[in-house]
Amino acid sequence: MRIAVTKVVLFLLCLVPAAVLCWDVFVGDPGPDPVARIVHETGAWTLRFLLITLTITPLRRFSGWNLLIRFRRMLGLYAFFYACLHFASYLLLDLGAFWAQLLTDIVKRPYITVGFSAWLLLVPLAITSTNAMMRRLGKRWQTLHRLSYLIAVLGVLHFLWLVKADLSEPLIYAAILAVLMLLRWRRLSGRN
Amino acid sequence: MGNLMRATHAEVHGLNRRLPDRTSGHSGKKPRCLIDGAYTLQCQDLGLVRVFDHGGTPMRQRLFDPIIASEITPESAYMQRRTLMKGLAAGLIAGLAGCEHEVEAKAETPVLPTPKPEIPGLKTWPGSSRETRTSFRDVTSYNNYYEFGTGKGDPAARSANFKPRPWTLEVAGEAEVTGRFDLDDLLKGMAFEERIYRLRCVEAWSMVIPWNGFPLASLLKRFKPTSKAKYVRFETIERPREMPGQRSAIIDWPYREGLRIDEAMHPLTLLAVGVYGRWLPNQNGAPLRLVVPWKYGFKSIKSIVKIHFSETQPPTSWNVMAPDEYGFYANVNSAVDHPRWSQASERRIAEGMSIFKARIATTSFNGYAEQVAAMYTGLDPQTLY
Incomplete structure (x- = not known):
């Protein structure tokens, strides 16, 4: 029962960034360049949710709080949700009527190629996130879902690549991801 | 924006253009922004600022040089925008109470006026x-x-x-x-x-x-x-x-x-x-x-x-x-x-x-x-x- 309540609270909490953005854009003040803000913020929240999702397992190990695993799927799906908003806002708002630019962008711009690949890789993970799929895939499910590390790497790379001069913000994400991957690698190599 | 400055130009060139009051045709906006106990709304498209009291009746009205015709957002485009925004908002944040109402309000958000020009003789x-x-x-x-x-x-x-x-x-x-x-x-x-x-x-x-x-x-x-x-x-x-x-x-x-x-x-x-x-x-x-x-x-x-x-x-x-x-x-x-x-x-x-x-x-x-x-x-x- 308490888990159910926590889940509802968490669900709503994860919606807050999207709600704040909607409010600012449609009701309040979205700032001078609303489209850039929407695209940037949905992208940043995708990265944040990816990293939060990847934090669950190590956090669970250190804290011994096994219940955490019950929230991982929702957090992962939220990463996908924000990734979809990010992609959709780039496509529908930023490119607007200049759709022809999309194809050249995907082919010619490395950071868009990388970002698009990351989004594409998230799709099978979202599809196989159900209990039924977990059962059906068995051991392979875990192997498949290790892709989330690769996706996070692509996500950080996507951000690093588009920045003009100040790398500090994407480097923070890169550092967090590096720590998470180090923890992961130590565990995997420790087993062997 | 920039109406104030154009007013200055009008003075410089000795022009004393007057603007007909066209507010009645302006989609019946309701002011939202509370400043000094009065509601201020800049009808940017019309190139004038109106100050309303709480009841929505104009208290005073300042006239500025009318804006160039090409700068006026056509009413049709304006309404189209509002419809679009409403549609998307309804889709994205459906279920949020009062959403329609707030979207309506957004379309009416007054634009902050440009501060008074201070460079003389432009x-x-x-x-x-x-x-x-x-x-x-x-x-x-x-x-x-x-x-x-x-x-x-x-x-x-x-x-x-x-x-x-x-x-x-x-x-x-x-x-x-x-x-x-x-x-x-x-x-x-x-x-x-x-x-x-x-x-x-x-x-x-x-x-x-x-x-x-x-x-x-x-x-x-x-x-x-x-x-x-x-x-x-x-x-x-x-x-x-x-x-x-x-x-x-x-x-x-x-x-x-x-x-x-x-x-x-x-x-x-x-x-x-x-x-x-x-x-x-x-x-x-x-x-x-x-x-x-x-x-x-x-x-x-x-x-x-x-x-x-x-x-x-x-x-x-x-x-x-x-x-x-x-x-x-x-x-x-x-x-x-x-x-x-x-x-x-x-x-x-x-x-x-x-x-x-x-x-x-x-x-x-x-x-x-x-x-x-x-x-x-x-x-x-x-x-x-």
């Missing part, structure tokens, strides 16, 4: 762009000025300690008159113009800005550049104590820019001391900045302390940092993409832009080809980025 310039302008707020709060930080809001938020006076301009190099000059002495008796230029950032967004200033050529000629002066080099001030961004080595400070002498002497090349009739705010490059409308924004160097006439092409900051991404010419060129993004189109930041139609096509030389293209004949257009 002359209008016939070549000004007739496109919808970027609001004073956006022009002064969305800036790339890394001396104050790399965020677009940093320059407005972190430039309060910058002191644009007293200001000394150093002139050196291949000219007969060189030395250090007090800016106010140089500006004395100078007539300033209002020129509305498009500004195209290399990051693929753009604005329409009413600058106040004078042609760079009129100043440069006073220093009598010699025949050896083939280029002009500019330098931004270096004051890390007042410019927090300069405390980190993002750029090899001071910021440097340069123009070929014919570009510098071109009548479109402007030295700005103000914007929207106000003396330049610190975040916009006070007290003196360059505006080269057919080049990417980074060429328009801010807070200039040094002008140097040289025989050779000077090193310029972004070009030195990333020569494959930022050229010396940096002419707006939709045919040559930035290696990491397209330059074929741009996001226009202007009043009343719908988030669904923010992108417009980029034109060669930012729409100033007719005036400037001749300077580049014989040069490979692929190098003109």
Whole structure:
């Protein structure tokens, strides 16, 4: 029962960034360049949710709080949700009527190629996130879902690549991801 | 925006135009913004400000010069925007109570008025762009000025300690008159113009800005550049104590820019001391900045302390940092993409832009080809980025 309540609270909490953005854009003040803000913020929240999702397992190990695993799927799906908003806002708002630019962008711009690949890789993970799929895939499910590390790497790379001069913000994400991957690698190599 | 300033122009030219009261035909807006106990609503499309009391009846009404017809958002486009916004909002945040109501309110959000102009005797310039302008707020709060930080809001938020006076301009190099000059002495008796230029950032967004200033050529000629002066080099001030961004080595400070002498002497090349009739705010490059409308924004160097006439092409900051991404010419060129993004189109930041139609096509030389293209004949257009 308490888990159910926590889940509802968490669900709503994860919606807050999207709600704040909607409010600012449609009701309040979205700032001078609303489209850039929407695209940037949905992208940043995708990265944040990816990293939060990847934090669950190590956090669970250190804290011994096994219940955490019950929230991982929702957090992962939220990463996908924000990734979809990010992609959709780039496509529908930023490119607007200049759709022809999309194809050249995907082919010619490395950071868009990388970002698009990351989004594409998230799709099978979202599809196989159900209990039924977990059962059906068995051991392979875990192997498949290790892709989330690769996706996070692509996500950080996507951000690093588009920045003009100040790398500090994407480097923070890169550092967090590096720590998470180090923890992961130590565990995997420790087993062997 | 800018209605106030146009009112000034009307005075200058002895015009006393009156505006018919057309508010009745204006979709029955309800004011939202509470200021000093009264509701203020700027009916920007009509070029007038109305102040309402709580009951919604006009208390007083100030008239300004009517806005140019091309700047008025057509009622149909306006209504279409509202319908679009409503539709999307309903889809995205369906279930949020009062959503429809709030969306309705958003379409009526009053635009912050431009502060009163303070630069006297501004002359209008016939070549000004007739496109919808970027609001004073956006022009002064969305800036790339890394001396104050790399965020677009940093320059407005972190430039309060910058002191644009007293200001000394150093002139050196291949000219007969060189030395250090007090800016106010140089500006004395100078007539300033209002020129509305498009500004195209290399990051693929753009604005329409009413600058106040004078042609760079009129100043440069006073220093009598010699025949050896083939280029002009500019330098931004270096004051890390007042410019927090300069405390980190993002750029090899001071910021440097340069123009070929014919570009510098071109009548479109402007030295700005103000914007929207106000003396330049610190975040916009006070007290003196360059505006080269057919080049990417980074060429328009801010807070200039040094002008140097040289025989050779000077090193310029972004070009030195990333020569494959930022050229010396940096002419707006939709045919040559930035290696990491397209330059074929741009996001226009202007009043009343719908988030669904923010992108417009980029034109060669930012729409100033007719005036400037001749300077580049014989040069490979692929190098003109």
